[in-house]
Amino acid sequence: MTSKETPLTAVTAKASVSGASMDKVVEHQKSHTKRVMIFIGILILLYIGYSVFSTPSGKTLKVDSQRIVISTVSEGIFEDFIPVRGRVIPAKTVFLDAVEGGRVERILVEDGAKLTAGALIVELSNASLQLNVLGNEARVAEQLNNMRSIELSLEQNRLQHKRNLVDINYQIKMLTRQLKREAALVSSGAIMQSKYDDTFDTLQWYKSRLTLTLESQASDTKMQEEQLAFLKDTSQRLESNLAISRQNLDNMNVRAPVNGTLSGFNVEIGQSIGRGERLGQIDTPNDYKVTAFIDEFYLGRVDIGQLAQYENNGDFYPLTIAKIYPQVQNGQFEIDFKFEDQQPPGIRRGQTLQTKLTLGDASSATLIPNGAFYQDTGGKWVFVVAEDGSEAVRRSIRLGRRNNQFIEVLDGLEVGEKIVTSPYTSYQDMQRLAL
16 A cells, blocks of 8 residues: 555655646746836836926927027127118298188199298188278277377366466465555555455465365376376277287288298188188298107117217218107107208208117127017017027026117126027917927
């Protein structure tokens, strides 16, 4: 039995050993697979982490480098000027307005004619105004006549006072003489005392009357002087009103107030012109100024008296700022230039001139080209190109003065760096540009 069981046991043991061996192989494969999966997971996590931490922060836009303009920051001399395109207009213009409305009766000149002061341009008629002036003349004449009557009455009153004084003085003189004679006769008994007393009382009455008359004359004289002054002033005002009425009637004949060229004159015979309506204008001959519009960015740097220059066929003509209009419209304000010495020959009204307005002295500075990016960023930031040219990163900067060619860099950029100077319209929200 023992010998028979031994082979079976051996086989069984061998089978057991064989099965145990197979189980160990399976466990080894599972462990290996598990380690591979863990390793792959770690690689994936590392890749994700690398991707997360290596990806640039903010929005990135891929841009074709051929479609943008890249410029280099440089060192140079900054000329503080701006080109200004202006329009030639007359230095002085006098407008022709109808003081009183009326109907056009006669036209004596045409638009564009050269006029001398006082030349008749057009005749108007206004029946209502003519009747009104005639009525004013009649009323003023009546008032003036009343004033003259009052003045005459005052003068007569003054003369009456003088006559009274003459009469009273005469009576006092006669009574004084009579009283002396009666005094001698009373002492001799030739006349009665009562007669002497009557003469004395009469003399005293005339003296008292003289005193009252003098007071009345002084009071009347003062009042007469005041009233005459008032009447004289009133008469002058009435005559002035009458003169204005006559002037309004005379203004129906429109005349040139100054020497110059008539422009904007377009009326026809029979046309009705309203009061205050513009008939045209007269421009001073051969005397021009230049008006121009400048970006509001320069409003604080432009002042009256600053110099500008206009070049024509190699000749330079200096101009100065004569007037600044501070109202800003559509991002621009207006200025007027006047020629300092002589005007360029042959310039005409409406012609455009390219001038160079100097804002300050030339100085050494860090410069970048003046590009379209400035309108999009206001000069507060730019895209700076990396050294390898693979990308452009947004960076805050500080800019100063600018002209039509360059902008002065105050902070944020170094000489030799490259920036994008083309428009940023599509890149406003981007942090990086992949080139």
